[in-house]
Amino acid sequence: MRRPIVAGNWKMHGTLAEAVALASGVQGELNDGDGPEVVLCPPFTALRTVGEVIAGTAVQLGAQDLHWEPKGAYTGEISAAMLRDAGCGYVIVGHSERRTYFGETDESVSRKTRAALEAGLRPIVCVGETLEQRETRQTEAVVRIQVERGLADLGERLRVVVVAYEPVWAIGTGRTATVEQAQSAHEFIRTVLASVAGVDVAATVRIQYGGSVKPANAAELFACPDVDGGLIGGASLEAGSFAQIVRAAG
DSSP: OOOOEEEEEOOSOOOHHHHHHHHHHHHHHOOOSSSOEEEEEOOGGGHHHHHHHHTTSSOEEEESOOBSSSSSSOTTOOBHHHHHHTTOSEEEESOHHHHHHHOOOHHHHHHHHHHHHHTTOEEEEEEOOOHHHHHTTOHHHHHHHHHHHHHTTOGGGGGGOEEEEOOGGGSSSSOOOOHHHHHHHHHHHHHHHHHHHOHHHHTTOEEEEOSSOOHHHHHHHHTSTTOOEEEESGGGGSHHHHHHHHHHTO
């Protein structure tokens, strides 16, 4: 059985005081136990602070990005070792906003994924198509390339990777993939993972859905057999809403 995982991507939101309030609110809403795995991904500046709030609880700490080099003259970048030192167990890799606004490529996603794994971090690797690609029926071709180029040659290490399917056209737009669209995409991703690493490995990989998940639609999305939780954006910025989504995955 794959344990569901729900991660809150706070993006570029939150002063330290706001991060403390939000993390404390989430912690207060959730009961530690055997439910879904929960990850909070605040901005870099709040990692240590949020880590202190959730210390000793079942909530995990994650980052929103990393560089593939362990150290060096890379002004403004953060290494996997730095994230580990800050208390992170997870890191988001290749989010569509990183691909769209900052030139992330399948090659950089691959390098970052490997750097994360080598440092003992669990990468949440994002894949997904734009509205134009969906409307021109390129979804499967685009997602296949992203998965194959980003996750090839990992073998057994793929078991600790989380894949997040995020239809770009549904991120922050209020539009959400239908249950049928979500399940179809997740099932397809699992078949591609099987071709990359074998059926046994693919069956263990958790695949999240990310794209305007809210308390009102979370339960039906998470009920799909190949949807193993969610990568939550806007709704993760309100503790009550995020907690409802986590409970929907349980």
